[in-house]
Amino acid sequence: MMRSISAAERKKAGIKITALLFWLIVWQGVSMAIGQEILLVSPVSVVVRLVELAGTWNFWGTVWFSLMRIASGFLLALIAGTISAVLSANLGLVRILLSPLVSAVKSTPVASFIILCLIWADSRNLSVIISFLMVYPVVYINMLQGIDSADRQLLEMADVFQIHGMRRVFYIYTPQMMPHFLSACTVSLGLCWKSGISAEVIGIPSGSIGEKLYQSKLFLSTADLLAWTLTIILVSTLFERLFLLLVRKICRRIERM
């Protein structure tokens, strides 16, 4: 059984890699056919440029700058979304008050928020606010749905056995909330990076990835543009994987307690 699963997984991974190679070859072929790197840089040039950039301290400082801000916005939204969902589930007035606010934040274009925030605040922390605003509604809605659909029978059991406080949170709510929490995290992790970098491109805070993307547009450097784009994809994927791994580990530890 185990062997057949791992063989199937190997086959699936092989198919994925083949598809990726196919598109890289197409990209390389089109780039060579056009023959102008400024219009379409080749994947080889992008990788070479990325290796060059990665050899400088400035590159890592820039990645750190954006990572810290976007991750902060994400984590703050995670905390705020979860707390306000708990409050909404227990207090009708909070739910009524938050409902139009969350709907408004969810449907407002990210560009409007970016411009508004640039009027109100310093561009250095723009990506914190923007990633917060993009993630908050997703977390709030998912967590509220999770709490609303919690197993009433288990809650009654907890009432009768007087399971209160942290025990109730850990053993009764956490396992039921976890699928909703993970779903919210998976959706919003991609969202916070896209919106955060967009905010940086518009606000151009000094030392950010957004600034580098903007500069590559100014200097018509397609290799730089795609090298930074590749960096964003790699960092956001790594961040997502590490974060979800950490959450799952914490969950397993709680279950074993």
Add this chain to the structure above:
Amino acid sequence: MEIAVENLSKQYRGIPVLSGFSAAFPEGETTCIMGPSGCGKTTLLRILMGLESADGGRVKGLSGRKISAVFQEDRLCENLSAVSNIRIVCPKTVKREAIEAALRAVGLEEASLYQPAGELSGGMKRRVAIVRGVLAPSEAVLMDEPFRGLDEGTRARTAAFVKENLRGKTLILVTHDPEEPDMMGGSLIVMG
């Protein structure tokens, strides 16, 4: 202090389930409740558990007292092991070894003790729910058809465990099975 209900009434959407029901459950003894389906046995237990409020009448002798229960459904945390399901309702003074021994006493095998409850069979889950109801610290235990779904041998073994461990404690047990009042001893109330 004796638990008693006086003139208890309850209706759902205008349909009466309990109408002026009165009964007394002697302190430290077992009382079995029997009656046809829909006569209000489960509703009575839910009122005693504090999960429902009665439309009329009153409950005496339960206020501020710790109760434990075995529900009609198992109501286990599926991701937690059999042992953990019981640990979460017990104080730290109830040792892991005592929980393991209690589960073994009702016939759970060693391998099942730390298996997630969701992976246990129906009969095993039922026994975990019963052991939880018995080991949880309480002054009175309320059981709603606790032995439902257990085969004859397992039922006798589990009933013996319940009797042994709840000796001297108030137990109110709802059942459909005419053999169970004899098996559990104590008094019998027939509703409906």
